[in-house]
Amino acid sequence: MDQSIVNLAYLAAAILFILDLKWMAHPRTAVRGNRAGAIGMLIAVIATLLSPEWQKYGGDGIGWSYVAIGLAVGAAIGAFAALRVKMTAMPELVGLFNGFGGAASVLVAAAAIVEAVSTDFATIESPGQMKVATVLSALIGSVTLFGSYVAVGKLAEFLAVKWKLYTWQKAIKYGFNAILIASAGYYAFANDFGPWTLLSVACAVTMAVVLVQKKDSFPGGNALKLIAFVGSLVMAVLVVMNAGDSSVIGPENQDMFWALVAVAGLLGVCLTFTIGGADMPVVIALLNSYSGLAAAATGFVINNNVLIISGALVGASGIILTKIMCKAMNRSLANVMFATMGPTADTPDADEVYKSVKSTSADEVAMMLETAERVCIVPGYGMAVAQAQHAVHDLAGLLAEKFGAEVEYAVHPVAGRMPGHMNVLLAEANVPYEELKEMDDANSTMNTVDVCIVVGANDVVNPVARTDPTSPIAGMPIIDVDKARTVIVIKRSLSPGFAGIPNPLFSMDNTLMFFADAKKAFVEIIAAVKEG
Amino acid sequence: MEGLIMLLTVFVLAIYVGFEVITKVPPTLHTPLMSGSNAISGISIVGALLAAGMIGGTYPDLAKVLGMVALIFATINVVGGFLVTGRMLKMFQKR
Numbered sequence: 001m002d003q004s005i006v007n008l009a010y011l012a013a014a015i016l017f018i019l020d021l022k023w024m025a026h027p028r029t030a031v032r033g034n035r036a037g038a039i040g041m042l043i044a045v046i047a048t049l050l051s052p053e054w055q056k057y058g059g060d061g062i063g064w065s066y067v068a069i070g071l072a073v074g075a076a077i078g079a080f081a082a083l084r085v086k087m088t089a090m091p092e093l094v095g096l097f098n099g100f101g102g103a104a105s106v107l108v109a110a111a112a113i114v115e116a117v118s119t120d121f122a123t124i125e126s127p128g129q130m131k132v133a134t135v136l137s138a139l140i141g142s143v144t145l146f147g148s149y150v151a152v153g154k155l156a157e158f159l160a161v162k163w164k165l166y167t168w169q170k171a172i173k174y175g176f177n178a179i180l181i182a183s184a185g186y187y188a189f190a191n192d193f194g195p196w197t198l199l200s201v202a203c204a205v206t207m208a209v210v211l212v213q214k215k216d217s218f219p220g221g222n223a224l225k226l227i228a229f230v231g232s233l234v235m236a237v238l239v240v241m242n243a244g245d246s247s248v249i250g251p252e253n254q255d256m257f258w259a260l261v262a263v264a265g266l267l268g269v270c271l272t273f274t275i276g277g278a279d280m281p282v283v284i285a286l287l288n289s290y291s292g293l294a295a296a297a298t299g300f301v302i303n304n305n306v307l308i309i310s311g312a313l314v315g316a317s318g319i320i321l322t323k324i325m326c327k328a329m330n331r332s333l334a335n336v337m338f339a340t341m342g343p344t345a346d347t348p349d350a351d352e353v354y355k356s357v358k359s360t361s362a363d364e365v366a367m368m369l370e371t372a373e374r375v376c377i378v379p380g381y382g383m384a385v386a387q388a389q390h391a392v393h394d395l396a397g398l399l400a401e402k403f404g405a406e407v408e409y410a411v412h413p414v415a416g417r418m419p420g421h422m423n424v425l426l427a428e429a430n431v432p433y434e435e436l437k438e439m440d441d442a443n444s445t446m447n448t449v450d451v452c453i454v455v456g457a458n459d460v461v462n463p464v465a466r467t468d469p470t471s472p473i474a475g476m477p478i479i480d481v482d483k484a485r486t487v488i489v490i491k492r493s494l495s496p497g498f499a500g501i502p503n504p505l506f507s508m509d510n511t512l513m514f515f516a517d518a519k520k521a522f523v524e525i526i527a528a529v530k531e532g
Numbered sequence: 533m534e535g536l537i538m539l540l541t542v543f544v545l546a547i548y549v550g551f552e553v554i555t556k557v558p559p560t561l562h563t564p565l566m567s568g569s570n571a572i573s574g575i576s577i578v579g580a581l582l583a584a585g586m587i588g589g590t591y592p593d594l595a596k597v598l599g600m601v602a603l604i605f606a607t608i609n610v611v612g613g614f615l616v617t618g619r620m621l622k623m624f625q626k627r
Contacts (some may be wrong), residue, residue, distance in 0.1 A: 020568065021550065021565070021569065022553045024564065024568055025555070025557045025561065027625075034614060034617045034618050034621055038614040041571070041574070041610050044578055045577060048578045048581045049581065053582060054582060067585065070584055070600050070603035074604040074606065074610075075607050075611040077604075077608045077612070078611035079611055082611070082612040083616075083619065085616065090563060090567075093612075094566055094570065097570050097609050097613055097616075100605040101574055101606070104576040104579075104602045104603075104606040105576050105579075107599070107602035107605065108580055111583035111596075111599045111602065112583065114592055114594050114595040114598065118595070126535065284566070285566065288573075291573045292569065292572075294576075295574075298576050299539070300543075303539065305539070308539055308543045309546040311543075311573060311575065312543050312544075312549075313550040313572060314569045314572050314573040316549075316550025317554050317565060318566075321562060321565070321566060324557075324562075413562075419562035419563060419566060423559055423563065424563045424620060427624045428623055433560060433624060436560060438558070
C-alpha cells in the first residue's frame with residue numbers, strides 16, 4: 001500500500017478516536033464512542049501492517065509469524081483480564097493498563113535507539129529530534145510504568161501496608177523486586193560494570209528498598225524524590241547532549257538510555273509511594289494522562305502523526321479528570337503530590353469529639369426506615385471494600401416496594417479509589433442511572449431527606465470542611481448529610497478517614513452510628529425491614 | 533526541523549481538540565472515559581508493530597525482542613482497554 005494511503009488511514013483512525021472521546025462524554029452515546037475507538041485502532045493496525053515501511057522487512061513469513069504471535073498473546077491476556085475482572089477490582093485493572101501503556105512506550109523508544117545505534121545513524125533524518133523524543137518517551141513512560149505498579153500495589157494492598165500479606169501478595173511484591181534486581185545485575189554483568197550500568201543497578205536496588213517499606217512515608221523520602229527528579233532531568237539532558245553534539249547517536253547513548261529509564265522509574269516509585277487513600281483517584285487520573293503523553297512522545301520518535309494525536313487526546317482527557325478530582329478535594333495538584341495529609345496541632349481530640357456518640361441496631365434502623373418518605377444513601381470506599389453494593393441496592397428496592405419510599409444515591413466525585421468508582425459499583429448492582437445524584441444536586445434537596453444512610457464514607461461527609469478553616473480538609477466540597485433529618489452512619493469503628501481527623505458528624509444529635517461491616521449491616525437491616 | 537515543527541503543530545492542536553471535546557463528563561462516565569482513553573493510548577501498538585516488524589531485516593536481535601515485548605504490552609492495553617470499557621458501558625445501559 002502506498003504510504004500516502006497509509007497516512008490517510010491514520011487520519012481516519014485519529015478522527016475515530018476524537019469521536020470516541022466526544023461520544024464518551026454522554027451516557028447515551030458512550031457505547032457508540034467505544035466502538036468508534038476500537039474500529040479506529042483496528043484501522044491503524046491494519047494500515048501499519050500494509051505500510052511499505054513494515055512490508056520492507058516484516059513482509060516475509062518470519063515477520064508475519066512473530067507479529068501474529070505478539071498480537072495473539074497480548075489479545076488473549078487483555079481479553080482474559082477485561083472479561084474476568086470484578087468490578088471492585090476495576091481501579092487496579094485501570095492502573096495496570098496505564099502501566100502497560102507506559103511500558104510499551106519505553107520499549108518502542110528503546111528499540112528505536114538500538115536500531116539507530118546499529119545502523120550507524122545513516123537512516124535517521126533528524127537525530128536531534130529523535131534523541132529528544134526518545135528521552136521524553138523513556139522518561140514519561142518509565143514514570144508511568146513504575147508509578148502505576150506502586151498505585152496497583154497500594155490498591156491491591158500488597159505495598160505500604162502494615163499487616164500480614166497473603167501468599168499471592170507476597171509472591172507479587174517480592175517477585176517484582178527480585179526481577180528488578182536480577183535484571184539490573186544481569187545487565188551490569190553483560191556490560192562489564194560501566195559507570196552508567198552501575199547507576200541503573202543503584203536505582204534498581206533503591207527502588208527495591210523503597211518497595212518493601214511498610215508505611216507510606218520513610219525517612220529521607222522527600223530528599224529521594226528530589227534526587228530522583230533532578231537525576232532524571234540531568235540524565236535526560238546527558239543522553240541528548242552526548243559527546244556535546246545532539247546530532248550524534250553513539251553506543252554510549254544506549255547505556256545512558258537505560259540509566260535514564262532506571263532513574264525515571266525511581267522517580268515514578270517515589271512520586272506515587274507517598275500518596276494514598278483519598279488521593280488515589282488523582283494519581284490514577286494523572287498516570288492516565290502520562291500514558292498518553294508517553295505515547296505522543298513515541299510518536300515523535302518514529303515520526304508518526306497518529307501516535308502524536310492519540311497521545312495528546314489521552315493526555316488532555318487525563319488532565320481534565322485530574323483537575324476535576326483536585327477540585328472535588330479543594331486541593332492543588334502540587335499539594336496532592338508533595339504534601340502529606342494529616343492532623344494538625346489544631347485538630348480537636350477524637351475522644352472529646354466522640355463524647356456523645358449514639359450507636360444503633362438493625363431493628364431500630366428498620367423502624368426509622370418504615371416511616372421515611374425520602375431516603376438518601378451516601379456510598380464511600382467502605383462499601384467497595386465490603387462489596388456491599390448489591391445489598392445496598394436490595395434495601396433500596398425493598399424500601400420503594402414496601403413503603404413507597406423515594407430512594408436516591410448521593411455520590412461524591414472522589415469517593416472510592418478512582419474517578420467514578422462508586423458509579424461503576426452501583427451500576428454493577430443494577431442501580432438505575434437516574435437515582436445517582438451528583439453532589440450539588442443531592443445537597444440542594446438534602447434538607448427534605450428523612451433518613452440519610454452513610455455507608456463507608458468519612459471525610460467526604462465531614463462538616464468540618466465547612467466550619468473549620470484550619471482543618472486539613474477546609475473548603476473541600478462535601479455532601480451535607482448533616483442537614484438530613486436523621487443520619488445513620490454504617491462504619492466498622494470510629495477510626496478516622498484518610499485526612500486523619502475526627503468527624504463531628506458522628507456525635508451530632510441527629511446521627512446514629514451502626515458499627516458493622518457494610519454488607520453485614522445491610523443484610524441485617526433488610527431482614528429487620530422484612531420482619532417489621 | 534520543518535518536520536519537527538509540523539509534528540509539534542499537530543501535537544498542540546490535538547491537545548486543544550482533546551480539551552474542547554471532553555468538556556463536561558458526568559461522574560458516572562469518569563471510569564469508562566479513563567479506561568477508554570487508556571485503550572487509545574495503546575496506539576503505541578503502531579510503534580511496536582514497526583519495531584517488531586524489523587524482525588525480517590538485519591537489525592540487532594535486541595531491537596526485535598524489545599519490539600516484540602512492546603507489542604504484547606500494547607496489545608494487552610488495546611484489547612483489554614476496549615473490552616473492559618464496553619463491559620462497563622453495557623452495565624450502565626442494561627436497564
